[in-house]
Amino acid sequence: MLGSFPVAADYAALLPWFVVAIVPLLILFVDLFFKDASAARRGVAVGLAIVGLVVAGALAAGQYPHEYAAFGGAFVQGGFSIVFSEIVIVATIATLLLSIGVGRSDQVAGTTALLLWSASGAMLMAGAANLMIVFLGLELLSLALYCLCAISVRSTARESALKYLILSSMASGFLLYGSALLFGATGSVAFAVLATAPVTPVLAVGAGLFLVGLAFKLSLVPFHAWTPDVYEGAPLPVTAFMSVVTKAGTLAVLARFAYAALPSDHAAAILAPLWVLAALSMLIGNLGALAQTDMKRLLAYSGIAQVGYIVTAFAGTTALGLRYAILYLAGYTAMNLGAFAVVALMARDGDAVVGLPRFAGLAYRRPWLAAAMTFFLIGLAGLPPTIGFTGKILILAATVGAGYAWLAGILILGTAISAYVYFKIVRVMFARADLAHVRDERSSNPLPWIAVTVCVVVTFALGLVPYTPSNVLPLVK
Amino acid sequence: MIVTALVLGPIVIGLALYAVPRERIVLVRIIAAAVAALAFALAAYDPAAPDASLRWLSRPFVASFHLGFNPISFWIVLLLALVTFGAALALNGPRARNIAVQLLVLQGAMNGLFLAKDLLLFALFWDLMLLPVFLVLLDGGPHAHAAWKYLIYNLAGGLALLLATAAFGMVSGSTDVLYDPNAHIAIGIVWGTWIFAGFAFAFLIKTPVFPFHTWMPDTYAELPTPMVAVVSAVQSKAGLYGLIVICSVFFRPEMLQARTLMFVLGAIALIYGALASLAERDTKRIVAYSSLSHLGLILLAVFTGSQLAIQGAVVYIVAHGLFSAALFLVLGAVEQREETRDLLRLGGLGSRNPKLAGALVIGALAALGLPGLAGFAGEILILTGLFSAGVVWPALVGLIAVILASAYMLRLFQGVMNGPDVPDLPERRDMTWLEGFAIAPLVIAFLALGVDPGPITSLTIGAHTAAPVNVSAR
Numbered sequence: 001m002l003g004s005f006p007v008a009a010d011y012a013a014l015l016p017w018f019v020v021a022i023v024p025l026l027i028l029f030v031d032l033f034f035k036d037a038s039a040a041r042r043g044v045a046v047g048l049a050i051v052g053l054v055v056a057g058a059l060a061a062g063q064y065p066h067e068y069a070a071f072g073g074a075f076v077q078g079g080f081s082i083v084f085s086e087i088v089i090v091a092t093i094a095t096l097l098l099s100i101g102v103g104r105s106d107q108v109a110g111t112t113a114l115l116l117w118s119a120s121g122a123m124l125m126a127g128a129a130n131l132m133i134v135f136l137g138l139e140l141l142s143l144a145l146y147c148l149c150a151i152s153v154r155s156t157a158r159e160s161a162l163k164y165l166i167l168s169s170m171a172s173g174f175l176l177y178g179s180a181l182l183f184g185a186t187g188s189v190a191f192a193v194l195a196t197a198p199v200t201p202v203l204a205v206g207a208g209l210f211l212v213g214l215a216f217k218l219s220l221v222p223f224h225a226w227t228p229d230v231y232e233g234a235p236l237p238v239t240a241f242m243s244v245v246t247k248a249g250t251l252a253v254l255a256r257f258a259y260a261a262l263p264s265d266h267a268a269a270i271l272a273p274l275w276v277l278a279a280l281s282m283l284i285g286n287l288g289a290l291a292q293t294d295m296k297r298l299l300a301y302s303g304i305a306q307v308g309y310i311v312t313a314f315a316g317t318t319a320l321g322l323r324y325a326i327l328y329l330a331g332y333t334a335m336n337l338g339a340f341a342v343v344a345l346m347a348r349d350g351d352a353v354v355g356l357p358r359f360a361g362l363a364y365r366r367p368w369l370a371a372a373m374t375f376f377l378i379g380l381a382g383l384p385p386t387i388g389f390t391g392k393i394l395i396l397a398a399t400v401g402a403g404y405a406w407l408a409g410i411l412i413l414g415t416a417i418s419a420y421v422y423f424k425i426v427r428v429m430f431a432r433a434d435l436a437h438v439r440d441e442r443s444s445n446p447l448p449w450i451a452v453t454v455c456v457v458v459t460f461a462l463g464l465v466p467y468t469p470s471n472v473l474p475l476v477k
Numbered sequence: 478m479i480v481t482a483l484v485l486g487p488i489v490i491g492l493a494l495y496a497v498p499r500e501r502i503v504l505v506r507i508i509a510a511a512v513a514a515l516a517f518a519l520a521a522y523d524p525a526a527p528d529a530s531l532r533w534l535s536r537p538f539v540a541s542f543h544l545g546f547n548p549i550s551f552w553i554v555l556l557l558a559l560v561t562f563g564a565a566l567a568l569n570g571p572r573a574r575n576i577a578v579q580l581l582v583l584q585g586a587m588n589g590l591f592l593a594k595d596l597l598l599f600a601l602f603w604d605l606m607l608l609p610v611f612l613v614l615l616d617g618g619p620h621a622h623a624a625w626k627y628l629i630y631n632l633a634g635g636l637a638l639l640l641a642t643a644a645f646g647m648v649s650g651s652t653d654v655l656y657d658p659n660a661h662i663a664i665g666i667v668w669g670t671w672i673f674a675g676f677a678f679a680f681l682i683k684t685p686v687f688p689f690h691t692w693m694p695d696t697y698a699e700l701p702t703p704m705v706a707v708v709s710a711v712q713s714k715a716g717l718y719g720l721i722v723i724c725s726v727f728f729r730p731e732m733l734q735a736r737t738l739m740f741v742l743g744a745i746a747l748i749y750g751a752l753a754s755l756a757e758r759d760t761k762r763i764v765a766y767s768s769l770s771h772l773g774l775i776l777l778a779v780f781t782g783s784q785l786a787i788q789g790a791v792v793y794i795v796a797h798g799l800f801s802a803a804l805f806l807v808l809g810a811v812e813q814r815e816e817t818r819d820l821l822r823l824g825g826l827g828s829r830n831p832k833l834a835g836a837l838v839i840g841a842l843a844a845l846g847l848p849g850l851a852g853f854a855g856e857i858l859i860l861t862g863l864f865s866a867g868v869v870w871p872a873l874v875g876l877i878a879v880i881l882a883s884a885y886m887l888r889l890f891q892g893v894m895n896g897p898d899v900p901d902l903p904e905r906r907d908m909t910w911l912e913g914f915a916i917a918p919l920v921i922a923f924l925a926l927g928v929d930p931g932p933i934t935s936l937t938i939g940a941h942t943a944a945p946v947n948v949s950a951r
Contacts, residue, residue: 320537367495382636383608384601393597396643397537405671408643412636419632420625423611427624430615466534 006071013068013077013127016060016085020120023052024113031109038105045109046100049116050093057089067475073192074130079471083326084126084252087333091244092119094337094451098344099237101445102351103151111151115241118144122249129260129476131179131189131210134253138175138217141249142168145242149234152351160233167216167226175213181206191261191476199266207262207270214257217250220311221280224304228292231300236351239296240340243303244333251310251329256474259317267317275315275407281308282414289421293356295343299336302380302421305414306332312411313395316402323468324394331387331462335379338455341448342373348441350448358441359425361433365440370429372452377422379459382415387462394466479519479526480544483554484589487512491581494574502573509565509577513584517558524551528594530653538646540597541653549722550591552795552933553714557587559918560710560802564703566915567806569813572616576701579609583704587711591718596652599719600642603679604635606712613704614696623692623699630692634679641675644668645727655722662727673731676724683716684772687745694753697765698818702809705761709768709805710798717772717794720779721787732780739780744874746773751881755888760808760818763889764801767844770878771797777871778859786862788934792926793855795933799923800843800852803916807837810912811893814905820892823902827894832908834894836916841886843923846879851923854930 011018027048034041060082067078092115103111121141128134146168150161179189185203186193197203212223219227231239258271285305292298310332313325344350346358346369363370379386392415399408490512497505528545546554561584568577583606590602607628614624646652648668654660664672682689693713697705724732750770757763771793778790810833811826812818827834843850856879863872926933 378608382639383604385605389601389604393600393639393643394534394537396640397647400640400644401537401647405644408640412640416629416633416636419628423628426612427615427621430612431621432616464533 009068010070010075013063013070013075016056016063017120017123017127019052019056019059020089020116020123023049024116026052027109027113027116041105042100042108045112046096049096049112052116053089053093053096053119057086060085060089064469064471069129069475073190073476074133075124075127076129076475077127078475079469080256080474081123081127081252083469083472084248085123087248087330088119088122088126088245091248091333091337092116092241094341094454095237095241095245097447097451098240098341098350099235100447101349101443102235102237107151111148114144114148115238118148118241119245122245122252125249126252128253129191129256131182131191135172135175135179137249138172138253141246142172145238145246148238148241149230151238152233152235154233156233157235158233160230163226163233164230171213171216171223173213174209174216178206178209178211178213182210191256194261195263195476197263199263204266204270208273210257211254211271211274214250214254215274215277218247218254218307218311219300219304220277220307221284221304222277224281224285227304228288228297228300231296232294234296236296236340236344236347239299240337240344243299243336243340247303247307248329248333251307251325252474254311255314255322255325256476258314259322260474260476271314271317274311275404278308278311278315279407279410281305282312282410283417286414286417286421290417295354295356298356298421298425299339302418303336305418306336306380308414309392309395309411312399312404312407315399315404315407318398318402319473321395321398321402322474323470323472324391324398326472327387327462327466327468328391328395331379331391331459334455334458334462335376335386335388338376338452338459339373339380341451341455342369342376344445344448345369345443345452346441347443350443350445352441356425356428358439359428360438361431361435362429365435365438369452372456373429374426375456375459377426379463381419381422385463386459387466388459390463390466478529479523480546480592481529483516483519484544484585484592486585487516487581487588488585491578491585494578494581497574499571499574502568502570505574505577506565506568509568509581510562512581513558513562513565516584516588517555517562520546520551520554520558530594533595533597538649539651539653540646541595542598543594543653544589544592544598545594545656546592547594547656547722549718549791552791553591553711553718553798554588556795556798557584557591557707557711559922560707560798563802563806563915563919564706566911567703567706567809570701572701575616576613576703579613580703580707583609583707583712587715590715594653594655594657596642596645596655596723599655599723600635600638603638603715604632606715607631607635610696610700610704610708610712613701614699617699617701623695626692627696630682630685630689634682637675638679641672641679644672644675648672654727664727666730669728669731670734673724673728673735676719676728677735680716680719680724681742683719684713684776685716685769686742686773686776687749687769690746690769693769694762694765697768698759698761702805702812706802706805706809709765710802713768713772714794714798717775717779717790720776721790725779725782725787729782732782736780740777740868740871743773743776743780744871746770746776747874747878748881751878751885754885755881758820760811760820760823760889760893761805763820763885764804764808767882767885768797768801770882771844774856774859774875774878777868777875778862781863781866781868781871783862783866785865786859789855789858789860789862792851792858792930792933796843796851796855796923796926799919799926800840800850803836803840803919803923804844806912806916806919807833807840808893810908811837815902820889822899823893824896825894825898826902828898829904830907832913836908836913836920837890837894839920841890843927845883845886849924849927851926851930854927858930858934
């Protein structure tokens with residue numbers, strides 16, 4: 001299949017990806033002309049990146065109604081992959097707003113380029129319909145992130161990067177081994193062939209290992225232990241990026257694999273362990289978050305649980321469930337990035353270790369920031385008037401409708417635990433505190449406010465109008 | 478239009494109050510009271526105001542932002558406006574503005590809850606109304622145990638409600654069904670039991686009913702006076718309201734099955750609440766436990782399901798709202814003067830503050846069910862309804878609790894107002910005009926309702942021939 005000679009239409013399908021992958025070269029080139037540590041240097045790098053992402057987003061939007069099966073069906077662009085790509089693009093733009101002030105100014109071009117390459121990996125994963133493209137996208141995403149984790153001068157940054165490198169490589173190992181077995185069982189790396197192949201033990205084991213690899217990347221319990229440490233050490237914008245873009249890209253692969261690459265009569269049996277992982281993630285993710293006082297660690301555990309909610313929506317692989325998973329992912333992107341943007345605004349350089357005590361009396365010191373944070377936390381806890389509420393009820397409905405009422409029950413249980421996690425922060429912000437002992441740092445970079453505002457609007461508006469595009473069933477060709 | 482304004486108006490104006498400087502207590506008071514008065518006028522102006530409806534979801538089930546008056550919620554909205562008015566005038570102290578914000582947000586959210594004609598919207602407002610109370614409780618102190626207790630209990634109920642609502646929507650295809658006489662929904666036995674269990678769990682926690690009541694005394698004791706008046710008067714009725722308009726319409730068989738259990742729980746609440754009220758020293762907790770007892774009686778009525786008992790339940794819901802708010806406002810005024818709520822420290826205030834004593838005695842008499850006041854009207858309708866439906870032993874327990882009510886209410890009054898002067902209590906002026914103005918509408922309302930509960934009972938019957946409440950038709 002890969003042997004067939006690529007044609008112009010194949011490259012047209014990759015156009016948005018090309019833009020995101022090429023702009024970093026331009027950024028690095030332009031950066032060569034700057035010698036001083038000026039603000040303009042940061043501005044040009046991030047500005048170019050944002051322009052590139054906007055162009056890519058617009059190009060991708062134009063492809064939404066089409067279905068391109070490029071490179072012999074290895075990369076399927078349109079509908080499903082576009083929605084995921086747009087989430088990745090928007091999240092990357094928000095991350096860039098957070099990252100502009102972080103680090104030395106001669107590093108900003110490099111950081112920005114790596115962020116874009118990482119995002120392009122996620123975009124590749126969104127369209128991947130072939131085991132090799134999945135791996136290509138995943139490694140592109142991850143390799144850039146290893147460097148990004150290590151870019152901070154903190155000592156924990158190197159620990160974070162090394163941990164991420166080793167454990168993520170192990171996940172890649174699982175994924176590769178699973179892919180090899182799948183190839184061995186079917187003689188093809190194409191999802192389309194897997195879907196029609198006879199089910200053999202080798203195929204089942206291969207699919208299982210492949211899913212384990214994905215679960216590692218999604219940090220589903222029990223493959224989650226690396227997440228809090230890696231998140232804690234990485235620079236704040238990188239953590240924000242990882243918490244959304246890595247998950248979006250991997251969820252796209254998981255959805256395409258679960259919905260389109262498994263023989264339909266055996267899919268339920270092969271995927272059954274996945275729902276157990278989702279259930280464990282919702283419970284243990286939230287329980288783990290209870291004890292955290294560092295915001296990044298807390299949001300890491302919260303992210304584990306939130307991905308559990310999204311995977312729950314896949315239960316029974318119903319079309320409705322997929323739509324609500326995407327809706328909730330979009331909502332999670334807004335709520336989570338919003339929370340990270342608030343944290344970024346609380347550190348002078350946009351990347352300090354922000355512990356829970358730093359939020360003491362925030363409602364009295366910086367009421368707008370506290371209000372925004374409260375809104376995001378309410379949303380993450382699944383309370384109205386946010387997409388957290390609407391998205392959760394839709395996932396519940398889809399899960400119950402698919403016959404997985406027990407999973408819906410676990411989701412409710414996890415949400416109940418999570419209330420304590422999120423409202424713990426609300427309590428610290430609103431309870432009266434001795435403000436004299438609180439460090440009141442403010443970020444010198446006001447751009448995260450844009451991210452905060454957009455995220456508030458999206459969180460609220462999606463809750464009222466929970467629009468889900470209809471053209472999102474993943475295809476293999 | 479009117480119904481939308483009743484929901485969004487208070488929320489928007491409430492949030493806008495954050496723009497008012499913290500020291501301008503009088504301005505805050507005026508704005509909050511004006512909003513409440515306006516809400517009362519709006520609701521009373523046109524009880525037949527048209528519904529407002531906007532499609533929310535079409536998949537996987539139909540749901541709408543559907544708000545509209547119905548015979549029960551009309552009265553509760555009026556009650557809420559009256560209580561909020563009184564509470565707004567009682568705003569005081571450095572936290573006044575922040576409490577005013579949450580007071581108005583709470584009013585809007587609860588208007589939404591009672592006006593909702595869509596189950597999912599009901600669930601939305603159910604969760605939304607937790608937040609203002611939680612935030613006010615947090616504001617109170619560094620530990621905020623009461624805040625956690627309140628949130629965890631009520632959110633557990635809210636999540637059960639959410640799951641039940643999702644399942645209801647999937648089974649019935651629509652949640653836009655409240656008060657819809659054309660909605661013929663058959664929920665099978667298997668699902669029915671589970672969904673009913675989810676709803677009942679939420680409603681029993683909220684009411685609260687033994688054994689889910691432990692959050693309630695703490696919450697009532699910790700909340701500032703204006704907030705506790707509203708929460709005890711109206712928010713505690715949300716569960717009973719849900720039982721009447723949701724469970725007794727869509728889950729009649731399940732309600733019948735759960736009847737004995739609920740009678741037992743109601744009876745326990747009736748007696749336990751009364752005894753705890755007799756044993757408490759904290760004035761606010763005395764009223765809190767008395768609420769537990771009174772609401773147990775309403776629970777009995779709701780599960781009896783006879784027309785008469787349900788009418789009595791609605792009358793008693795409104796009556797209890799009026800007198801418990803009045804009691805909390807008076808006791809709040811006492812607390813503000815004497816800086817204590819301890820019954821053993823208080824005493825002898827009656828001779829110095831005769832007006833305050835008068836207000837307390839009227840509230841206490843209404844609470845113990847003196848004929849001619851609203852409490853009596855509700856109690857007699859409920860007890861008659863119970864006896865006539867053949868529910869004898871719960872009715873007898875209810876009677877005992879009514880007798881115990883006299884004991885604890887008189888003990889409360891005696892402890893605060895009678896007896897010799899306590900020398901180390903500060904001397905303070907009698908009730909002010911403002912305090913009188915806050916309580917007067919409540920007193921007038923429960924006097925009027927005690928003389929003639931007809932408006933409530935007739936409206937309830939008249940508009941309910943179609944569907945809800947008419948449980949006796951089973």
